[in-house]
Amino acid sequence: MSAAGSIAAAGELRAHGLSYSAGQRVILSGIECALPGSAVTGLLGPNGAGKSSLLRLIAAVLKPTSGQVSLAGTDLRSMKRKVRAQHLAFVDQQVDVDVPLSVADAVLLGRLPYRPAYAPETTRDELIVQRSLAQVGLEGFGARRLDSLSGGERQRVHIARALAQETGVLLLDEPTNHLDLSAQAGVLDLLRGLALGGSTVVAALHDINLTAAYCDHVIVLAGGRVVASGETASTLTPGLIRSVYGVPAVRLDNPLTGRPVFAFGGRDQR
Amino acid sequence: MSLQHRARPGDGAPPTGFPSAAVRRAGARPAALVPLALGGVLAVSVVLALTIGPADISLLQVARSAADRVAGTSPAGADAAALSSVQQAILWELRLPRLLTAAFVGAGLALSGAVMQALTRNPLADPYLLGLSSGASLGAVSVLLLGAAVVLPVAAFAGAMAALVLTLSLAAAAGSINPSRTVLAGLAVSSAASALTSFIIFFSSKGDSYREVLNWLLGSLAGSTWTSVTISAAAFLLAGIPILLSGGLLDGFSFGDNAAGALGLNVPVLRWVLLAGTAVLTGAMVSVSGSIGFVGLILPHAVRLLTGARHRVLLPAVALAGAVFLVWADTLARTVFEPREIPVGIVTALIGAPVFAVLLWRRKAQS
Amino acid sequence: MFSTTRYLATAGALILLAAGCAGPSQTSSPVEPPGGTAAAGYPATIDNCGTQVTFEAAPERVVTIKSTATEMLLSLGLGSTIVGSAFADGPLPDAHADARIPVLSEQLPGTEATLALEPDLVYGGWESNFSAEGAGDRASLEALGVRTYVSPAACKAEGYKPDPLTFDSIFDDITEMGRIFGVEARADLVVSQEADKLAAITPDGSGLSALWYSSGEKTPYVGAGTGAPQLLMETVGLRNVAADIDDSWSAMSWEAVAAADPDVIVLVDAAWNTAQQKVDHLTANPATAKLRAVRESRYLTVPFAGGEAGVRSVDTARSLEDQLRLLDPLDP
Structure with a gap:
């Protein structure tokens, strides 16, 4: 497991010439990008730009049509599934779960990659579950039923599950969807904290201002291609937003945080 | 948010500061006791049900006869509690094999239902849903009426497996296999298999030979023999036990295929292996009992209320609860209208439909 | 309880009751050809399993479904009226072995196949023979001018079903069939022959x-x-x-x-x-x-x-x- 630590520190997660088609439809083509460690990277782009697909390709739950994703120079798809799951954790878009799973049981799933298929969980697994819940601020929630929690709390449970996987890379698809303002801030603060701790955090987001406020790096997709990538402050520009979304934008400075914030005009305004 | 406790990956030592009492997750231990308790209930149920039936045989006589059989002695003729040879046949050739068949069939169907609900993430999934029961019935009815030269369980399994493959191919043909497409494909296959079954019955039954088929379509444990016990027990050992042990893997499916894949599970292979396992189970069970409804649908929901959704605990509990349920449902079926008896499928439907309504209502009330 | 005289008295009374007019001859007479003395007894209305069926004349084109119906007509000398028999339970008994009966189908025939023979009576052994998927339901056939008749022993309705079945009721059915076809004398003869054979049976006395x-x-x-x-x-x-x-x-x-x-x-x-x-x-x-x-x-x-x-x-x-x-x- 020391390998995972060094990978996380090195943060060498890269996509090389990544393409993906569903049947005849090209979803992504020729994606080249680096996802730095100790940072939160935001995946931005209009609906249908391929954000979710890219995230799933990076998580290796989708098979690319061509190209590869490498971690510290190793092709992810050449790794054993379990080993891969010890390096990368993935939090999918929120699915409605109406199975009466307890919070602790949900987080415990993160320990699956560390157990032989038929072995029961160990005391160590249970300790890690407790620790992960504490990290996301849900101490004492272990016995609660997942479907009794608020949307923000549930998202934290999923993140805790990813933490229990003890990976250096954390991938999240729309982690702030359907959350209220304070829950959004809570989740993103949490992700920033993880990045500060050395993790590579990649989140697909659709809110430009949340991205601007919380992400160190940004990758902007449009039509299945990377149209811009780099440090958030220098990459996200009114010109880029206009060309990608077709909406005029003005960049301001948020007096509360000092981070950039964008104000948008109507679609047809000049 | 405090992050200083976050262990780096590779940090082998468990974090400190958690007293062991806090480690014991509340609720986990009582749930784990449920399978044990159900095991006890099953044992008691089988013994009790052994004494219930149209022929009057007391618990004492059962015990005496069992002791005689174990000791290999023939019952003393002068003994008032001794059973006649016909009574012994009733006990050991009719009731016991039937009870054991009921237990294995109940366990197999309930287990199949729980697995299907997990794999399709559809709370309505059961062996009927993916067309397995209908496929198995079609296979079996072909043998019964057309005299196809295959033994019944093999035909039923072949039917179940064919239905499963057809369902999943149909779902895949419409795009990727997802829960709702699988269910729709299952419905289509199920309808087609049922129609074919009806067609065969309609065109080849003669005189009153349809009665046997009807009994069979409604699901009945009447006429269970030690062969039925062997078939159902073998299917349970072969397919049921491995499925029971896969509880931890099934849990990985809780949040969708992508999440499961990201947890290191081989999603397509696991799905196929587990579904094929349920096809073996369903096919074997249908071949000995006909298609008994509602066991695979209701039991997983009811047991989840006791154990929660973790499959490691849920699966053994569901199997045991299914066994207990069918043992008693069949005891009702064979005694309520004695000396007549009704197909047990009618009993399970009569109990199952309202129970399902209550479960739905409870879920609605909770959310 | 199965004595011939008592039976005949009952049967005769029943016929008078059912007909509501001057009864047919109650004395046994030699076999008459079908329809020989028919005209007098018509129209005849019969309550069959709760369905009122009125015969204006003796049926001449009959479809029989199940062996009981076919055999009943054969024993009344009415084999020539059968235009098609269906759904036989097995071979005819030896007494009718040389009867030439056209076979409509091995199984329950459909409505159209039944009607194609242009029957004036469909005579079924079971009520379930008269389903929409089978020979047709009774009301529809009646509307098309086709009479229907079910062996009364197979009636399912309360008040009509056997409760329990007796030989008297079986003999009544024979008599009723004789009346429908205007062959009362032949029916009476059959009944008296059967009653005699019945009277000769000695029940086993060992309580098996x-x-x-x-x-x-x-x-x-x-x-x-x-x-x-x-x-x-x-x-x-x-x-x-x-x-x-x-x-x-x-x-x-x-x-x-x-x-x-x-x-x-x-x-x-x-x-x-x-x-x-x-x-x-x-x-x-x-x-x-x-x-x-x-x-x-x-x-x-x-x-x-x-x-x-x-x-x-x-x-x-x-x-x-x-x-x-x-x-x-x-x-x-």
Whole structure:
């Protein structure tokens, strides 16, 4: 497991010439990008730009049509599934779960990659579950039923599950969807904290201002291609937003945080 | 948010500061006791049900006869509690094999239902849903009426497996296999298999030979023999036990295929292996009992209320609860209208439909 | 209770009642050709299983469904009126072996196939023969000018179903059929011949119990307390182990059969489910193999059509009587 630590520190997660088609439809083509460690990277782009697909390709739950994703120079798809799951954790878009799973049981799933298929969980697994819940601020929630929690709390449970996987890379698809303002801030603060701790955090987001406020790096997709990538402050520009979304934008400075914030005009305004 | 406790990956030592009492997750231990308790209930149920039936045989006589059989002695003729040879046949050739068949069939169907609900993430999934029961019935009815030269369980399994493959191919043909497409494909296959079954019955039954088929379509444990016990027990050992042990893997499916894949599970292979396992189970069970409804649908929901959704605990509990349920449902079926008896499928439907309504209502009330 | 004179009196009274007009001749007379003295008795209205059927004249084109219907017409000398017979339960009895009856279908015919023969009467052995998927429902056929008639012993409605079946009611059915076709004298002759044969039967006096095993392996389908099996067994002195079940036939659990441990088993022999197949099943199943009747091979056999109430019933009873006499006495 020391390998995972060094990978996380090195943060060498890269996509090389990544393409993906569903049947005849090209979803992504020729994606080249680096996802730095100790940072939160935001995946931005209009609906249908391929954000979710890219995230799933990076998580290796989708098979690319061509190209590869490498971690510290190793092709992810050449790794054993379990080993891969010890390096990368993935939090999918929120699915409605109406199975009466307890919070602790949900987080415990993160320990699956560390157990032989038929072995029961160990005391160590249970300790890690407790620790992960504490990290996301849900101490004492272990016995609660997942479907009794608020949307923000549930998202934290999923993140805790990813933490229990003890990976250096954390991938999240729309982690702030359907959350209220304070829950959004809570989740993103949490992700920033993880990045500060050395993790590579990649989140697909659709809110430009949340991205601007919380992400160190940004990758902007449009039509299945990377149209811009780099440090958030220098990459996200009114010109880029206009060309990608077709909406005029003005960049301001948020007096509360000092981070950039964008104000948008109507679609047809000049 | 405090992050200083976050262990780096590779940090082998468990974090400190958690007293062991806090480690014991509340609720986990009582749930784990449920399978044990159900095991006890099953044992008691089988013994009790052994004494219930149209022929009057007391618990004492059962015990005496069992002791005689174990000791290999023939019952003393002068003994008032001794059973006649016909009574012994009733006990050991009719009731016991039937009870054991009921237990294995109940366990197999309930287990199949729980697995299907997990794999399709559809709370309505059961062996009927993916067309397995209908496929198995079609296979079996072909043998019964057309005299196809295959033994019944093999035909039923072949039917179940064919239905499963057809369902999943149909779902895949419409795009990727997802829960709702699988269910729709299952419905289509199920309808087609049922129609074919009806067609065969309609065109080849003669005189009153349809009665046997009807009994069979409604699901009945009447006429269970030690062969039925062997078939159902073998299917349970072969397919049921491995499925029971896969509880931890099934849990990985809780949040969708992508999440499961990201947890290191081989999603397509696991799905196929587990579904094929349920096809073996369903096919074997249908071949000995006909298609008994509602066991695979209701039991997983009811047991989840006791154990929660973790499959490691849920699966053994569901199997045991299914066994207990069918043992008693069949005891009702064979005694309520004695000396007549009704197909047990009618009993399970009569109990199952309202129970399902209550479960739905409870879920609605909770959310 | 089966004396001829008493029967004739009852039958005659019934005819008078049903007809509401001057009754036909009640004396036995030599066989008349079909339709010979018909015109006088028409129109004749008959309450058949609760359906009122009015005959303006003797039917001339009849479709018979099931063996009981075909055999009834044959024994009344009406074979030439049958334009098609269907759904036969088995071969005709020896008495009618040389009858040439056109066969409409092996199974239950559909409505259109039935109507294509342009029948003026469809005569079915079971009520279920008159379904929309079968020969057609009774009201629709009636609307098309086709009369319908169900063997009254097969009526299911309260007040019409056998409660229990008696030979008197079977003989009434023969008489009623004679009236429908205007061959009362021939019907009376048949009735008196059957009644004489019935009176000659000596019931077995040793108090044997018996199971009428009709079909079914997982759950045996047996002759119960109110139908032809009960009547036939009673007539030859057998005590039906399923007599308490209030139905003509019924499913019965093997356990209840085993608990009753009958002395004799009556096996129904059908082409699709032979008596031998039943013996094989009884012997192969370890539970039923322990039954006294199975251990001692104490079986009687009845052809499927003989188990249905009809003009053949007395002969079936006589056959049972003969077979019973040939059985060895019970082992002590």
